Amino acid sequence: MFDTRPGAWADNMFWAGNLEEAGQVLHGYQSAWLPASLLERDRREALAEMLFAASRHWSISLHTNKGLAGVPAEVVEQARDTAINPAALEAFALLISAAEGPPAYPGIPGHEPGAVKADRDVEAIGRAMSEVRRLVPNPGSYVAESDFFEERWQDAFWGTNYPRLLAAKERYDPDGLFINRHGVGSERWSADGFTRLSGR
Structure with a gap:
């Protein structure tokens, strides 16, 4: 989509799929690398149960375009020499649980920050991710899509x-x-x- 605002540059464009993200206020955001070992026959049921249990607390999504499980061995070896958490090298997906609200502007009627809802969302995300961590206690996280308040950030982001x-x-x-x-x-x-x- 092109920017149709008056005075916008002619080549100013953005993806239509990101339209809802413009101006959003993130209430909470957590992610976890899910190891490919969870796809083995004897672990699939536990994976399905975890995904279901987590989804009872808050929405979750699996981003299968981010982990490196299944790529050629030489790609994994090249990635070992990067900064990314090594958990990504064995991950089949990045699980994300997040919540957002509309643009918020303190003092502008109808656009005040929704702190009460944000707090509820953060708690629900935390409960969902607790279900994930029951199965994968130390999953690692993708720094660009992670918890702003992560306490064990050195290990979670960089491993x-x-x-x-x-x-x-x-x-x-x-x-x-x-x-x-x-x-x-x-x-x-x-x-x-x-x-x-x-x-x-």
Whole structure:
């Protein structure tokens, strides 16, 4: 679709499928890499039961375009040398459970943030993901589609790659010029990223 707003550039376009995402406020977002071993004959029933149980709490979706299970071995070997959590190398899908609301603007009647609904959504997502973690206790997560408040982010986002990535960060960016929330080395900075924590 092309941007039909007055003054918009002629080549300003976007995917029609993303139209509903424009301006949305994410209430909660969690993801989990699901290992291909869950597709083995003796584990399929447990997988189906987990998916059903999780869906009783909140909606879930399986994104089969993201894991690397089933790709040629040389592709997996190349991917091992990237930053992505190694759980993705064996995953057949990325399970996502998320909730959003319409654009919110504090102080504008009819567009106030829906904090009560957001809190309920976050709790429901948490219950759904608890069902996932019963079957896959430490699934790993895709950093670009993950929980903003993830407490074990080093392991969830980077897995066993984290020590290697932290060493590279210390070597090439010792002053912390490039910092983002839950990025490699960000534990050495305040939550807003402006203040280096003492002794780190």
